[in-house]
Amino acid sequence: MSRGAELLRHFEAQAGGAVDLLGRLVGIDSPTSDAAAVGRMGAAVAAELMAIGARVSFPGTGGGGAGVDAAGGMAGGVGRPLVAALGPGPGAGAGAAAAVAAPGRPDAATPPDDRPVMLLGHLDTVWPAGEAARRPFRVEGGFAHGPGVFDMKAGIVVALMVARAIAAGRVRPRRPVVLFLSADEETGSPASRPHLESEARRCRFVLGLEPCNTDGGAKTSRKGVGRVHLAVTGVAAHAGIDPARGVNAIEELAAQILAVKALEDADRGTTVHAGLVSGGVAKNVVAPAATAAIDVRVGTPEEWSRVEGSLRRLRPRHPGARLDVEAALTHPPMVRTSAIAALLGSARRAAAEVGFDLGEGGTGGGSDGSHCAALGIPVLDGLGVEGDGAHALAERVRVDHLAQRAAFLARLLEIEDPL
Numbered sequence: 204m205s206r207g208a209e210l211l212r213h214f215e216a217q218a219g220g221a222v223d224l225l226g227r228l229v230g231i232d233s234p235t236s237d238a239a240a241v242g243r244m245g246a247a248v249a250a251e252l253m254a255i256g257a258r259v260s261f262p263g264t265g266g267g268g269a270g271v272d273a274a275g276g277m278a279g280g281v282g283r284p285l286v287a288a289l290g291p292g293p294g295a296g297a298g299a300a301a302a303v304a305a306p307g308r309p310d311a312a313t314p315p316d317d318r319p320v321m322l323l324g325h326l327d328t329v330w331p332a333g334e335a336a337r338r339p340f341r342v343e344g345g346f347a348h349g350p351g352v353f354d355m356k357a358g359i360v361v362a363l364m365v366a367r368a369i370a371a372g373r374v375r376p377r378r379p380v381v382l383f384l385s386a387d388e389e390t391g392s393p394a395s396r397p398h399l400e401s402e403a404r405r406c407r408f409v410l411g412l413e414p415c416n417t418d419g420g421a422k423t424s425r426k427g428v429g430r431v432h433l434a435v436t437g438v439a440a441h442a443g444i445d446p447a448r449g450v451n452a453i454e455e456l457a458a459q460i461l462a463v464k465a466l467e468d469a470d471r472g473t474t475v476h477a478g479l480v481s482g483g484v485a486k487n488v489v490a491p492a493a494t495a496a497i498d499v500r501v502g503t504p505e506e507w508s509r510v511e512g513s514l515r516r517l518r519p520r521h522p523g524a525r526l527d528v529e530a531a532l533t534h535p536p537m538v539r540t541s542a543i544a545a546l547l548g549s550a551r552r553a554a555a556e557v558g559f560d561l562g563e564g565g566t567g568g569g570s571d572g573s574h575c576a577a578l579g580i581p582v583l584d585g586l587g588v589e590g591d592g593a594h595a596l597a598e599r600v601r602v603d604h605l606a607q608r609a610a611f612l613a614r615l616l617e618i619e620d621p622l
């Protein structure tokens with residue numbers, strides 16, 4: 204029996220329990236803004252991990268970090284991320300052993316590279332408290348439904364299935380494996396990001412368990428996400444009696460929005476979308492203030508530099524208006540590097556060994572993988588279970604593919620390191 208078939212058989216025997224576990228995790232609401240709820244989700248995952256002897260910590264809790272103390276939030280009122288070491292500790296990985304036992308290699312004198320591989324996901328969902336009771340977990344025709352089932356509790360279940368198999372000696376990863384689950388990914392991970400970055404910096408590469416593309420493929424690029432805020436200050440005046448004394452902030456803002464829109468470049472994948480506007484006080488008053496929030500997506504850091512440079516040069520059209528521009532790249536673009544292509548090659552091989560073709564694609568959405576990629580660490584993302592409807596009521600996941608996806612991930616951790 205091939206190794207792929209062996210792993211598939213192992214995980215198929217675990218599939219029933221995995222569906223039950225998925226149901227339990229979907230039953231725990233974990234909205235980003237609710238630190239206690241995300242803490243309950245973290246504690247549930249930690250309990251699974253500690254039952255198999257994995258070392259679990261919640262960064263920021265202090266005191267050695269061990270235990271299930273997920274309660275209590277971080278700055279911003281969000282929960283704590285979870286970090287777990289799965290399987291052998293650093294220095295004891297199979298990869299390290301292989302590097303040492305390679306006489307005659309040109310780099311034989313260099314220390315063995317036993318940096319871990321990171322499995323990356325998040326504990327939070329976009330759904331409010333009470334959603335799991337309103338739309339309880341259910342399985343129908345091979346699909347599981349429920350809030351957060353696709354984004355990304357099924358991905359967490361796959362990680363836990365693999366963690367259990369590593370602990371039982373059924374899977375032998377080439378490198379130590381670290382699981383990192385952010386607490387606030389759905390709002391861009393402002394609180395988890397420093398912890399994620401410090402873990403990611405010591406990792407060789409990152410495998411993201413976020414939802415896959417709709418065709419089941421991995422995500423090899425992500426657009427950078429920019430947030431642009433325009434604030435115009437005008438002068439209020441009666442619109443009928445002395446309009447000439449006023450400066451209309453809404454008119455000024457409208458012109459500025461079109462100027463920002465002109466920075467769009469479809470050929471380079473740069474999109475500009477004014478998503479929120481507000482302004483004015485009454486219909487018959489020349490508007491004294493108006494603001495706009497604009498979403499910008501870019502494929503490369505160079506494109507963001509171009510857009511940002513143009514934003515800095517915006518000036519009010521009306522001499523009496525004041526224009527304030529804020530621009531921030533909340534998620535850097537994840538560019539498909541040769542290292543990412545090499546990771547994809549290994550992933551395709553692992554997928555073929557467990558019986559499916561792994562596709563590939565990019566996405567306009569940013570995620571934690573973007574933060575890791577920005578540090579120069581290769582990221583292969585979107586390795587979660589097939590499904591669709593992320594952030595939508597129709598969200599669902601191919602629950603009958605849990606075993607195959609777990610076998611795929613396990614095999615990927617085992618096969619020859621592409622980097």
Ligand SMILES: [Zn+2]
Nearest residue numbers: 354355413414
């Ligand atoms: Zn997600």
